[in-house]
Amino acid sequence: MPRVKQRTEALHERGLASAMAVLAEAGVAGLTTRTVAERARASLPAIYEVFGDKAGIVREIFFEGFRLLGAELAALPPAADPLEALRRLAEAFRRFLLAHPMLAEVMFSRPFADFDPTKDEARAGAKVRRIFVQHVRNAVDAGQLDGDPTDIALIFFTLVEGLAAAENAHRLGGSKQSSDRRFRLGVNTLLDGFAT
Structure with a gap:
């Protein structure tokens, strides 16, 4: 048989x-x-x-990471104040990256030599990008931020991802309090820089 x-x-x-x-x-x-x-x-x-092959496994992990992240960010409750919504978005993104440090490494650091994302794989983060752009656009439309929403969203996303990566590597502070303070300082400084 x-x-x-x-x-x-x-x-x-x-x-x-x-x-x-x-x-x-x-x-x-x-x-x-x-x-x-x-x-x-x-x-x-x-x-x-x-x-x-192994690259196929890593590719599936990559897609699953962005699916999970997109679902988590999309489930955030709305906030009346667009800047507060952006701060909540930053905190939710940070929590995800801190809770899944190895997954974040696959998604953002490309640690596997045999997996190099193509344009198709780069689209995996489209939902996450749309969420960031929409939140920024809401703040721009409300007159709270000034600039191109896509540009601001990309800078905002990169800042939050970088701060969370530094926190995962214990480079943001020796205590939770110092990490929290520096994370919020970074987010608020960026938002202040784009304020109208």
């Missing part, structure tokens, strides 16, 4: 969940096709069949 192929949606989901768990627990160095297969209780050939 021929062996039943394991290439199923269930194996894809199990493999992706396993890859995310391995990344979170063992970091970039611990993420191999073999560790993902072992964690998913699947054969190595089955994982290769579903994901292609």
Whole structure:
């Protein structure tokens, strides 16, 4: 009797969940096709069949990271004040990056030599970019910020991502209080700089 192929949606989901768990627990160095297969209780050939190779696994992690981040940011409750909404957006983005440091590394630092995102992969963050641009546009339309919403949103996003990366690397301060203070100082200074 021929062996039943394991290439199923269930194996894809199990493999992706396993890859995310391995990344979170063992970091970039611990993420191999073999560790993902072992964690998913699947054969190595089955994982290769579903994901292609290690770069395929990393690609799926990359997409899943942006899907999770987009969903989290989209679920933020609205705020009457657009600047307060931007501060809440910054804090939510920061929380996500601090809660998932290895995932953030895959999404923003490209630590795998065999995974170089193409234009298609770059589109993975489109929802996140739209959320940032819309929040900034609301502040511009309300007369609270002055400038091109896309430019401001990109600078704002980059600042928050950079501050969170520094915090993950323990370069933003030796205590939560000092990290919080410096993070808010950075966000408020940027917003003040674009104020009308």
